[in-house]
Amino acid sequence: MIPERFAPALFGFLLSGMMSAIVSAISTLRSVGLAEGVAMMWLGSWLASWAVAFPVVLVVAPLARRLVARITRSAG
16 A cells, blocks of 8 residues: 555646546547547557646646635635
């Protein structure tokens, strides 16, 4: 089992992987349609975008959390 202290990085890893997979699939399909080899084109696009998305999520997530904390209020 992975220690809890790695939870933020693991969350960012999984979130960036899922989001980059979805966005790159949509982008690839819009660009080339259901052409032959589209799965390999998507896979290449996904891996390249995930390589960018993961470090970006690690940097941007704390900023987003602070912004959300500023624009929301507690129920109490």
